[in-house]
Amino acid sequence: MAEVRAxxxxxxxxxxxxxxxxxxxxxxxxxxxxxxxxxxxxxxxDGTVSEVKVAEGDTINEDDVIAVIS
Amino acid sequence: MFxxxxxxxxxxxxxxxxxxxxxxxIRTIAVYSEADADLPFVREAxxxxxxxxxxxxQSYLDVDAVLAAAKQTGAQAVHPGYGFLSENADFAEAVxxxxxxxxxxxxxxxxxxxxxxxxxxxxxxxxxPVAPGTPDxxxxxxxxxxxxxxxxYPVMVKAAAGGGGIGMSAAFNDEELTAAYETARTRAExxxxxxxxxxxxxxxxxxxxxxxxxxxxxGTVVALGERxxxxxxxxxKVAEESPSPAVTPEIRAAIMDxxxxxxxxxxxxxxxxxxxxxxxxxGDAWFLEMNTRLQVEHPVTEAVTGLDLVAEQLxxxxxxxxxxxxxxxxxxxxxxxxxxxxxxxxxxxxxxPGAITEWVEPTGDGVRVDAGYESGNTVTPFYDPLLAKLIxxxxxxxxxxxxxxxxxxxxxIVGPKNNLPFFTELLANDEFVRGDxxxxxxxxxRG
Numbered sequence: 140m141a142e143v144r145a146x147x148x149x150x151x152x153x154x155x156x157x158x159x160x161x162x163x164x165x166x167x168x169x170x171x172x173x174x175x176x177x178x179x180x181x182x183x184x185d186g187t188v189s190e191v192k193v194a195e196g197d198t199i200n201e202d203d204v205i206a207v208i209s
Numbered sequence: 210m211f212x213x214x215x216x217x218x219x220x221x222x223x224x225x226x227x228x229x230x231x232x233x234x235i236r237t238i239a240v241y242s243e244a245d246a247d248l249p250f251v252r253e254a255x256x257x258x259x260x261x262x263x264x265x266x267q268s269y270l271d272v273d274a275v276l277a278a279a280k281q282t283g284a285q286a287v288h289p290g291y292g293f294l295s296e297n298a299d300f301a302e303a304v305x306x307x308x309x310x311x312x313x314x315x316x317x318x319x320x321x322x323x324x325x326x327x328x329x330x331x332x333x334x335x336x337x338p339v340a341p342g343t344p345d346x347x348x349x350x351x352x353x354x355x356x357x358x359x360x361x362y363p364v365m366v367k368a369a370a371g372g373g374g375i376g377m378s379a380a381f382n383d384e385e386l387t388a389a390y391e392t393a394r395t396r397a398e399x400x401x402x403x404x405x406x407x408x409x410x411x412x413x414x415x416x417x418x419x420x421x422x423x424x425x426x427x428g429t430v431v432a433l434g435e436r437x438x439x440x441x442x443x444x445x446k447v448a449e450e451s452p453s454p455a456v457t458p459e460i461r462a463a464i465m466d467x468x469x470x471x472x473x474x475x476x477x478x479x480x481x482x483x484x485x486x487x488x489x490x491x492g493d494a495w496f497l498e499m500n501t502r503l504q505v506e507h508p509v510t511e512a513v514t515g516l517d518l519v520a521e522q523l524x525x526x527x528x529x530x531x532x533x534x535x536x537x538x539x540x541x542x543x544x545x546x547x548x549x550x551x552x553x554x555x556x557x558x559x560x561x562p563g564a565i566t567e568w569v570e571p572t573g574d575g576v577r578v579d580a581g582y583e584s585g586n587t588v589t590p591f592y593d594p595l596l597a598k599l600i601x602x603x604x605x606x607x608x609x610x611x612x613x614x615x616x617x618x619x620x621x622i623v624g625p626k627n628n629l630p631f632f633t634e635l636l637a638n639d640e641f642v643r644g645d646x647x648x649x650x651x652x653x654x655r656g
Contacts, residue, residue, distance in 0.1 A: 147626075148562040148590050173590040174552065174560035176443075198590070201563075 140209040141184055144202050149173035151197040156206065160188045168206050169193060180205055210527045211285035211310055212236060216254065217275050218290030220581030221597060222505070223250035226288050229519040231255075238282045240275055242268035244589045248581060256282050263591045269293045272300050276307055286310035286526060288519075292593065295502040296323060296372070312526040314424065314501050318475040322499040325369045326407045332496045335474035337467045340486060340495040342409035353390045354383055356408050363413065366390055368397035369405035372500075374444025376400065379411045414647045416487040417441065418453050418494065420468035421510045423521055424477035426528045431538045432465040433516070436509050440635065442558050442651045447628070448635060449506040450546045451513050454606065454644025455487060464494050471499060479525050480507070480518055489647050505549070505595070508579060512545035512602035544606040546613050548632050551594040552625040555634075556655070561626025562588045571619030575602040575612055578620075588625045596627065606644065610636060 149171035156168050162182045169191075171178040190207040193199055213236040216223045227237045227250060239254035244263035251257045258278035260268040268274070270293055279287060287304045289295035289312070298316040305311050313319070322328045326346060333339045341360050346369060347353045357364045357380070366389040368376040376396030380386035390406060398404045416439040424430050437453030438446045456464070468483040482504045484497040507518050516539060521531050533539055553560050568584040580597035582588060588596065599616055603609035617632045638654060640646040 147560055149560070150590055173562065174592065174594040176560055176594075178559065201561075 142204045143206045145199045151193045156188045213284050214286045215279045215284035221579045222290040225579050227254050240278050288312040314479050319501045321475050337471050337496045340410045343407050346405035350387050350390045363411040365409045365411040366393045370401035370403035412488045414489045418487045419482050419484040422472045430469050430472035432468045434541050439648045451509040452541050508600045509545040509547045513541040514539040543604045544609040545602045546609045548599045550597040551628045552588045554626045555628045555631035562590045563625035565624040567623035569621040571616040
């Protein structure tokens, strides 16, 4: 199981996966937006999305959990 | 001169405009979002009006809210700064229709330069050199491929309504072009609500050199020297200098002439910047675009010319003569370098907002800091990452480099991530120190 965490304070622009989705290493899970820049959050392993902890429009802080992959 | 000025912007540029206007005895009005209530520019204006929530669309981009603030405070003029509404011709028109003075060019001049395709065509017709490219919007990927074969790879794909490097990328073959075209189109729609795309010849080793112009109240257009803005990451400027180490007196004469022609072709008034692409291999300088507003990096020009460009803007907007003799325009004295201090990590340049617990600015002769923040402020994720601009002015480039190194050492920011360590690297980089660099410099440093 791997938790995917935010690298910075940001707004959640797009959520591209839902619980139950199968993802591969390198897939984009969520796109954040901070300081006029889009920042894709990428899966770093193959697996199944077990939890998505953010919704579009949320403001998140550095180190917040974005999703869990198992 | 008008007696009051509303500054429709935030951060360092709002503060910088307010300082000049206050110094001229003009009553200043700041507008701000909920996220910015504690920033220095709000306090330093004579009055401040809350526009709305943090999101730009509900605050700094809300035309009705800005105009209501002007009416409520009895403002006589509006300065838009850069970004936000500064290049929005409809806003300029609305300001004028409300009986206020717009500190900027005419809406017509803004429109003719706002679309990069129309601007290219108009400049070419006026005898300003433009890079080979498409004279009409490219409707689909198939048409992009056909155009690229005519221009010859590599090509640059750009949003016609774009800015800030958003949606821009270079393509070296058909496959890259197909991907670049789709990306540019999606971003152009999202950020600029206009999907029009153009292709231009891509120059592998280029410098970004721009000319500051002023269209004076009497119609004369003058050029105030160049700025070299080739230190870029993600097609966005990080450091600028004037004069450019790459520009000879002959090239300077040619690009000043091209910039004046560009301004005259659209009847330009007020401050503007003509951006040129300089091919280091051939020495060609091509018109890229014109920014119809005050530029972020205007302080390097102020340092070497001794002018206050905001004061000149206000004079022009009020129909007054400039502070200098237009027949004998000030030329560069010494050398100036500007470093953009961003809230981003110094390795990958990813945004790093956060609360500022310590903020100490360098001081000294020839050192200027235009800061949007101070200790105790929080840098939020809602706006661009510019924290401050550090400008040094020395008697020559070598002295300016030494001053910049000392000033970076003397700058302390604790809290948000920041790129000060990057500047320590840049100021020790052999290419930068020699002055022999191009827009690929940062990629090479990080390669």
